[in-house]
Amino acid sequence: MTLAQIFEKVVGPEANVRFAAYDGSKSGPAGAPVLIEVKSPIALAYLAQAPGEMGLARAYVAGHLDVHGDMYTLLSEMARVTLHDLPLKEKASVARALGVKPLLMRVPPPPQEVRHSALARLGSRHAKQRDAEAIHHHYDVSNRFYEWVLGPSMAYTCAVFPEEGATLEEAQYAKFDLVARKLGLKPGMRLLDVGCGWGGMVVHAAREYGVKVLGVTLSRQQAEWAQKAIAEAGLTELAEVRHLDYRDVTEGDFDAVSSIGLTEHIGKDQLPGYFGFLYGKLRPGGRLLNHCITRPTGVEKTFNKKGFINRYVFPDGELESVGLLIREMEDLGFEIRHEENLREHYARTLEKWCANLDAHWDEAVAEVGQGTARVWRLYMAGCVVGFERNKVQLHQILGVKLGERGESGVPLRPSRDWP
Incomplete structure (x- = not known):
């Protein structure tokens, strides 16, 4: 042969x-x-x-x-x-x-591959120091590289395409606005955005809704980029992004919490603590919008330590089914008011990112090296296939912390809020 x-x-x-x-x-x-x-x-x-x-x-x-x-x-x-x-x-x-x-033959893995033995020295999975290193591996690649791949929005989460011909920027705007409307944001409210990335939701909520927003991220590069963007937009009175673990946020009594693309990094065993912490940050009647990648059922592996994604892209990443996430939220006191699957939208989002990377390929290789650029090319194209063929899904779940008498504050038919 x-x-x-x-x-x-x-x-x-x-x-x-x-x-x-x-x-x-x-x-x-x-x-x-x-x-x-x-x-x-x-x-x-x-x-x-x-x-x-x-x-x-x-x-x-x-x-x-x-x-x-x-x-x-x-x-x-x-x-x-x-x-x-x-x-x-x-x-x-x-x-x-x-x-x-x-x-x-002695052939060590490429340097882009994460050594889990090195991560283990930082503590058990999802210990604070280990989470910080896992986030650093993926998100602190290069802000310039991310600008080329993600486009001007710097949104590294599933967009929502309002129509067939929508651009990536239009779709990312639509995503942030959908989250804002599900949360019922109004001027004067306070929003906590956990795992805020480069501050897309933070800026959108402050600029479009007059909301006072605190965003937190474990990536120092993201926080620095976001704070600069906030200042350039003239939003420093309303918006702030901190380089901080969400578990270290001391403020409370928020009107709303958005979590867009963080739950994948939490881990099944930490879900009760995660949802419980966010529940405790809300005032009665406050809402949580949880937006994350999920697996289609509860029978697939949640964590494949030996797989490409875990070794090269998202160390310690874990995906759960939407059913498990909803049960955890309910058990901690949230009333679930809305849920939807956006997996086809993520396939389209990834297609746009792949096209952006191809268009900037030579610049990307010069910026981050051929190996890292190849990791991204392989990972994003593979994810398009995964979302198209229902290997993975993307769900938004809206939960409410009810008032003392069970009042939700949700309109009877919120058609305008959730198109």
Whole structure:
């Protein structure tokens, strides 16, 4: 079996993908839109030592395997690896086909891969210091890099596309405005935005609704960028972003809390403490809007320590089902008033980010290095496939902290608030 045929075996012979290897071998249909080029024996070593998703990812990130063509098209074609990885029996078959020599080569993972042993020295999963390091790994890449990928909104969460032809900026505005209307924001209210990122929701609430907002993030680079944006917008009297763990917020009696893209970093065991803390920050009648990625049911793994996403993108990330999140919120006193799944919107959001990265590819490589740029190209394109095929979802859940007599303050038919 040639090297090209071995790689074809991993991806699956049904995939419409061509292969070419450094030994001159080729395989796959001649008219396939994407070519995988195996450039060196180190790619074989990565695949032999981690057959399937991880071996292919390491070889690509390290530059020993190239993709010629659209990354989304490739990952969509090889969805059995992208979404499910290979069964153990197939991994063993691939290792046997490669032989002993690649197994004996010493090839360390690319430097972009997180060493979980290093994280473990910072405490158990979701201890404050360890969470800070995990957030630093992903979010403190480069503000300039994020500006190229995310666009002017600097919103790194699912947008809401109000119509087919909406731009990314229009969709991010629509997302923040949808959150604001679900929360019932009005001038003079106080909002706490936890995991605020670069301050998109903070600025939107202050500028569009006259709300006094406190945002907190574990990323120092995000906080510095957000504070500068607030000052440039002339909103310093209303808005503030702090480099702070949400658990260290001392103020209370907020009218509303928004959590947009934070819950994925919390962890199942910490959910009661998380929702309980946010509940305690609200006045009676206050609302929480929780916006996060979820898994489609309660039976999939919540945490895949050995997967590409956990090792390269979101260390210690955990996804829960929307049912579990709602139950946790209810058990801590929230009344659930609204819930919706926006997974198709996240697929579109990611498509826009992928296009932005491609448009700034050379600049991105110069800014963060080829390895990190490749991690992002692979991760975002794979996520498009995941959201399209219902491997992952995105839910917004609205909860209310009821008043003493059970009053919610929610209109009988809030059609304007929640279109």
